[in-house]
Amino acid sequence: MATVAAAPAGRGRRRARLLAGAVPLLLLLGFVFLCVAAPLLWGDPASATHVAQAGQGTSVRHWAGTDDLGRDILARTLVATRNSLLLAVLATMLGGAVGVGLGLVAGSSRRLGRLVSAVINVLLAFPALLLSIFFAVLFGLGSVGSVLAVGAAFTPGFARITQTLTAAVVGRDYIDAARVLGRRPLSIALRHILPNIGEPVLLYSTIHIGTAILSLSGLSFLGLGVQPPSYDWGRLLSDGLTRVYISPGAALAPAVAIVLAGLTFNMLGEWLSDLIAGRESGALPAGPPQVSIVDAEADDGTPGDRLLEVRHLRVIYPGHRGSVATPVRDVSFRLAPGQTLGIVGESGSGKSLTASAIAQLIDAPGAVDAQTLRFLDLDLLDRQAVDKVLGRSMAMVFQDPGEALNPAIKIGTHLLEPAMIHLGDPKPVARRKAYDALRAVAIGDPARRYRQHQHELSGGMKQRVCIAIGLMGEPKLLIADEPTTALDVTVQRQILRLIARIGRDTGAGMLFISHDIAVVAEVCDRVAVMYAGFVVEQAPTATLLAGPAHPYTALLVAASPTMTTDKVAPLPALDGRMPSPDAELPGCYFADRCPRADATCTGHRPPLLRIAGSQAHRVACWHPLTGPDRANDAGTNDTRTNDTGTNDTGTNATREEAPL
Amino acid sequence: MVSLLILLTATFGMIHLIPGDPVAAALGPSASPPLVAQRTHELGLDRPILTQYWSYLHDVVTLHFGESITTESSVSTLILQRFPNTLRLAVPAFILVVVLALPIGLLTAVRTRGGRGRTTRRAFVGLTGLLNSIPDYVLATLLSVIFVVGLKALPAAGDQGLRSYVLPVIALVVGPAASLSRIVRVEALKVLDTEYIRAARARRLPMLLRYGRHVLPNMVTASLTYGSLILSGLIAGTVLVENVFGWPGVGTVISQAVVQKDYPTIQGVLLVLGATVLFMNLVVDLVLGLLDPRSRVGEL
Numbered sequence: 006m007a008t009v010a011a012a013p014a015g016r017g018r019r020r021a022r023l024l025a026g027a028v029p030l031l032l033l034l035g036f037v038f039l040c041v042a043a044p045l046l047w048g049d050p051a052s053a054t055h056v057a058q059a060g061q062g063t064s065v066r067h068w069a070g071t072d073d074l075g076r077d078i079l080a081r082t083l084v085a086t087r088n089s090l091l092l093a094v095l096a097t098m099l100g101g102a103v104g105v106g107l108g109l110v111a112g113s114s115r116r117l118g119r120l121v122s123a124v125i126n127v128l129l130a131f132p133a134l135l136l137s138i139f140f141a142v143l144f145g146l147g148s149v150g151s152v153l154a155v156g157a158a159f160t161p162g163f164a165r166i167t168q169t170l171t172a173a174v175v176g177r178d179y180i181d182a183a184r185v186l187g188r189r190p191l192s193i194a195l196r197h198i199l200p201n202i203g204e205p206v207l208l209y210s211t212i213h214i215g216t217a218i219l220s221l222s223g224l225s226f227l228g229l230g231v232q233p234p235s236y237d238w239g240r241l242l243s244d245g246l247t248r249v250y251i252s253p254g255a256a257l258a259p260a261v262a263i264v265l266a267g268l269t270f271n272m273l274g275e276w277l278s279d280l281i282a283g284r285e286s287g288a289l290p291a292g293p294p295q296v297s298i299v300d301a302e303a304d305d306g307t308p309g310d311r312l313l314e315v316r317h318l319r320v321i322y323p324g325h326r327g328s329v330a331t332p333v334r335d336v337s338f339r340l341a342p343g344q345t346l347g348i349v350g351e352s353g354s355g356k357s358l359t360a361s362a363i364a365q366l367i368d369a370p371g372a373v374d375a376q377t378l379r380f381l382d383l384d385l386l387d388r389q390a391v392d393k394v395l396g397r398s399m400a401m402v403f404q405d406p407g408e409a410l411n412p413a414i415k416i417g418t419h420l421l422e423p424a425m426i427h428l429g430d431p432k433p434v435a436r437r438k439a440y441d442a443l444r445a446v447a448i449g450d451p452a453r454r455y456r457q458h459q460h461e462l463s464g465g466m467k468q469r470v471c472i473a474i475g476l477m478g479e480p481k482l483l484i485a486d487e488p489t490t491a492l493d494v495t496v497q498r499q500i501l502r503l504i505a506r507i508g509r510d511t512g513a514g515m516l517f518i519s520h521d522i523a524v525v526a527e528v529c530d531r532v533a534v535m536y537a538g539f540v541v542e543q544a545p546t547a548t549l550l551a552g553p554a555h556p557y558t559a560l561l562v563a564a565s566p567t568m569t570t571d572k573v574a575p576l577p578a579l580d581g582r583m584p585s586p587d588a589e590l591p592g593c594y595f596a597d598r599c600p601r602a603d604a605t606c607t608g609h610r611p612p613l614l615r616i617a618g619s620q621a622h623r624v625a626c627w628h629p630l631t632g633p634d635r636a637n638d639a640g641t642n643d644t645r646t647n648d649t650g651t652n653d654t655g656t657n658a659t660r661e662e663a664p665l
Numbered sequence: 666m667v668s669l670l671i672l673l674t675a676t677f678g679m680i681h682l683i684p685g686d687p688v689a690a691a692l693g694p695s696a697s698p699p700l701v702a703q704r705t706h707e708l709g710l711d712r713p714i715l716t717q718y719w720s721y722l723h724d725v726v727t728l729h730f731g732e733s734i735t736t737e738s739s740v741s742t743l744i745l746q747r748f749p750n751t752l753r754l755a756v757p758a759f760i761l762v763v764v765l766a767l768p769i770g771l772l773t774a775v776r777t778r779g780g781r782g783r784t785t786r787r788a789f790v791g792l793t794g795l796l797n798s799i800p801d802y803v804l805a806t807l808l809s810v811i812f813v814v815g816l817k818a819l820p821a822a823g824d825q826g827l828r829s830y831v832l833p834v835i836a837l838v839v840g841p842a843a844s845l846s847r848i849v850r851v852e853a854l855k856v857l858d859t860e861y862i863r864a865a866r867a868r869r870l871p872m873l874l875r876y877g878r879h880v881l882p883n884m885v886t887a888s889l890t891y892g893s894l895i896l897s898g899l900i901a902g903t904v905l906v907e908n909v910f911g912w913p914g915v916g917t918v919i920s921q922a923v924v925q926k927d928y929p930t931i932q933g934v935l936l937v938l939g940a941t942v943l944f945m946n947l948v949v950d951l952v953l954g955l956l957d958p959r960s961r962v963g964e965l
């Protein structure tokens with residue numbers, strides 16, 4: 006379905022992209038036509054002088070009026086196309102040729118390169134117009150001088166882009182190979198480098214023809230460019246300007262021509278680069294991040310005592326070609342105040358997106374959908390009007406504290422903001438709180454840290470600061486998303502302990518997300534294991550470690566044999582991959598990697614069900630590995646599933662929710 | 666520093682690189698050979714080149730730019746008279762470009778994040794592209810056709826009080842503001858995607874505070890780095906715009922001087938303009954250093 010829908014959409018976009026080029030291409034054709042034909046068609050009215058008709062304003066015979074010798078200005082503007090465009094192309098080619106040459110030298114040879122690029126740098130610091138004026142003075146007034154001048158002014162730009170491109174190509178193997186074979190530098194440059202950088206350089210040239218038109222006209226406008234009796238648009242414009250009161254048309258006609266020409270080449274360049282970019286990105290597969298869901302834990306905490314309740318949470322992203330990705334497919338759980346729930350899963354299992362969904366950090370085009378998504382008594386699906394409460398009572402700690410702290414803002418400001426904004430504390434009060442919070446996360450000398458920026462702190466210190474920021478409100482829920490992954494091993498343990506202690510001290514509930522089951526086990530009362538957007542198993546930590554029921558959990562636990570070592574063994578090699586977020590499977594998402602999979606597994610989705618004899622242990626698997634109890638009814642279980650299999654996905658929710 | 670030296674050498678070398686005899690060219694074909702020789706001597710152009718270079722550097726440091734070949738009046742005086750006028754156009758324009766481009770680029774970035782607002786994006790790119798392809802002198806011409814000739818609402822030329830600033834400044838600002846706001850948008854998109862902005866959102870900081878205090882400083886760094894070229898182009902832009910409006914700055918001076926081949930004047934004005942550009946780059950670097958606590962300026 007998805008692919009069928011995608012094909013026309015892709016084709017439509019390609020057509021739109023091609024169509025976007027129609028306007029500049031037509032304009033370009035028009036200009037080329039004028040270059041060739043205008044002098045033949047309108048050459049006479051453009052040059053014939055009629056003193057009797059001199060200096061007229063706009064009239065039916067002369068749309069743009071006449072100049073002081075009675076020549077028709079519109080005709081002159083049209084005829085001037087050839088001069089203006091030709092000179093611009095020449096100047097661009099000149100600047101391009103010299104610039105590309107210099108760039109090749111700078112990009113491919115080391116010693117000479119340094120000198121050339123130093124000169125390029127200095128020249129680039131000056132605006133092109135100043136350079137053109139300088140060179141125009143050097144080369145003398147007139148067409149030749151101004152073409153040379155504009156070309157010279159363009160040279161550094163071309164040299165820079167060529168140098169950058171060349172440097173990228175030179176590092177590649179085949180250039181080295183050519184060098185080893187004893188090719189001379191010149192032949193390497195021509196045969197190997199130029200073809201590789203040709204496309205971007207041509208693109209750059211296209212845009213620069215537009216710039217050249219503007220620059221040349223500018224020089225002529227100043228009287229430095231084309232000299233009478235020949236003329237280009239810039240000349241016509243400055244002539245027209247002197248008589249702008251009598252006949253505005255005299256200035257308008259060349260002005261419009263200049264803008265139109267500049268625009269044409271600009272659009273052309275943008276269109277071409279769009280085409281190139283489109284060609285490259287078109288080959289990319291649709292790839293939104295994958296996330297899996299935690300399934301609901303129904304039977305913890307009394308109903309009146311719930312901090313966070315998540316039921317059938319989904320996170321959906323529209324794919325690139327009409328498909329839909331669901332990185333979080335079905336997550337439900339509940340958290341009571343003071344409880345700690347760990348969510349474990351590989352990258353792409355959906356654990357972090359689950360956290361983002363709770364923190365309302367999923368951006369459009371992503372969408373969050375759930376039967377229930379409640380925090381305290383707030384509906385998190387409603388994005389309005391809850392900022393104050395959320396800001397005060399929900400705190401989040403991110404994976405990389407270096408990234409999570411704003412480099413341009415002092416630590417103190419980070420700390421003050423939540424208290425001043427969400428609690429309305431006056432600054433002195435907030436500052437005192439900030440010092441307390443820093444002390445609470447074991448940062449010595451808070452007054453000094455307060456004034457520092459994040460780059461002045463160590464990684465562990467930064468994460469402490471992030472936790473302290475969370476303490477500035479009145480946190481009821483702490484979401485920690487891989488809070489130790491980015492830290493040094495030696496610091497990880499300290500931060501882990503700190504987080505556990507903060508959780509205890511504040512009495513806040515905690516959602517702890519990690520790929521490492523050992524880390525989770527250290528901090529959390531309960532663990533939920535996620536795979537491909539589902540919670541596949543959920544249990545009190547000790548239960549889960551002692552007797553994992555889901556084959557996937559078993560692998561995770563086996564990969565992390567002792568809770569006391571920091572070493573994380575890699576997952577035992579599994580065939581296949583986790584299904585991608587846009588995959589749509591009828592059965593178990595783990596089936597193609599699961600050693601116990603059978604036809605039931607691939608045909609029917611296993612619901613998250615309580616394991617007999619255990620209140621809090623739930624698993625979504627047709628053939629769970631459990632203790633003797635479970636093994637006994639495995640047979641009956643199987644038959645039961647086969648009977649009701651088709652209904653399972655549908656009735657799943659009701660059966661599971663009953664205990665809620 | 667190196668740039669300054671190169672600038673000095675270039676302006677000095679200019680008069681020697683010109684094909685033919687500059688003095689003869691400036692005085693015109695009617696000038697007699699003895700007169701040319703006399704002026705050449707007065708200008709010191711018959712001395713050894715290194716001596717000339719040295720005395721040129723000395724003159725520049727003491728702000729003596731020599732005398733105009735055509736009018737024989739002091740170039741320094743002329744520049745001191747006219748240059749403040751140029752600055753009075755360029756400085757407000759500079760400020761306006763930044764003041765316009767930052768919020769416009771930032772807002773568009775917010776509206777077009779993550780593939781949203783396709784129409785907004787297209788309109789923005791199209792419009793800035795259009796505005797960017799209208800060169801300042803053409804825009805200046807169009808503006809004066811509309812407001813001076815058509816509506817007779819604003820003074821046409823010269824410096825006649827506050828109202829005469831309106832058109833030249835607009836003409837200077839539009840193009841650079843358009844291209845700078847493009848850069849700002851791209852930079853803002855990068856910043857909006859960072860983890861610290863996500864963290865600020867997780868902390869539920871109000872929008873204005875988030876954009877004002879958290880996004881802006883991080884974005885200004887990169888925007889100004891790329892934008893400094895655009896801004897120094899503004900100085901060059903004044904040359905053309907001044908000519909359209911007959912503004913009594915150095916721009917009108919240089920265009921006359923070039924036509925009259927008045928080389929000392931050209932040298933002086935180019936030197937001043939070039940130095941201004943270098944000075945502005947320096948200022949931008951310093952501002953960046955102040956804004957960015959990591960002082961990345963050293964690496965740039």
Ligand code: SF4
Pocket residue numbers: 555556557593594595596597599600601602603606607611625626627628629
């Ligand atoms: S349902 Fe089947 S495939 Fe899925 S985990 Fe259980 S045994 Fe494996």
